[in-house]
Amino acid sequence: MAQGYVRAADLPQVIPVFPLDGVMLLPRGQLPLNIFEPRYLNMVDDAMAGDRIIGMIQPSGGPRRLPSLSPVGCAGRITSFAETSDGRYLITLTGCSRFRVQGELPVQTPYRQVRAQFAPYESDLVAPPAGEGNLDRENLLEALRAYLETRGLDIDWDTAETAPPEALVNSLAMALPFEPPEKQALLEAPDLDGRAAVLTALMRIDAAGDGDGDMGSIQ
Structure with a gap:
């Protein structure tokens, strides 16, 4: 069970996303992040005041200021948080489940938000058995x-x-x-x-x- 979530329906339908090239989060993986841009500091503040969920997703091209988003990302929950003396946030995201982007929302927040479809990846919420399985x-x-x-x-x-x-x-x-x-x-x-x-x-x-x-x- 990922971060206490049992079903896809337990996860929020709308989530903030952090588009970051070459960075990937996977279910039950841990991703340390150094947050310093004002819009993402705002995003973390809002996430900490809510369900602590942030979606990691890769840009897929387009203008640098507002690139297109890849169709699939992975949502993580903030499981550690620290603030530095110079105002940065040091957080760790622990992966919950992948999601498919159903659409981006027109929002007033400085960070982007999407409608996330978790149902296709509901199996991510169940940890695989500890044995070798089919891994070669x-x-x-x-x-x-x-x-x-x-x-x-x-x-x-x-x-x-x-x-x-x-x-x-x-x-x-x-x-x-x-x-x-x-x-x-x-x-x-x-x-x-x-x-x-x-x-x-x-x-x-x-x-x-x-x-x-x-x-x-x-x-």
Whole structure:
């Protein structure tokens, strides 16, 4: 059960959205955000005064000031909040459920709001079993090793080898620096097995190329 929500109908029909290129939230994933723009500070204030729900969504083109929105995003609940001395908000969103955008509302708020359809993704509200399920962990980790070697990156392999399937797949999908269309493909994969298959394919494709990532580590 995601953040206490049992059915799609339990989630609000209208939600504020935070369009952010290359950033993705998935159900039960945790996304730390540093909020400093006035319109999004306003959004967080309003969310904290209400149900704490914010929809993360990727822009899909159009004018920079008001880009089109991707058809699918993921709603998260603010599960941690801190204010810095210079007025920024440090929040963590914990993913609840994906949603389909039914339409954008004409609003007076400085941030954008959409009518969200959660029903197609009601299964997101139910955590998958803790067992391996159909995840081919060996194949996934083999692709991950090649991907990281190509980019000069490293991870905690003990964690990767023992993490529950959903935590492993979703954390990699959220953290690895894929292009926005690839992030969207991972988000829109129908289920965990589908997402794992897309993730494995993307890592293998990238490893087969030249790789242009910076040296570092994935947290």
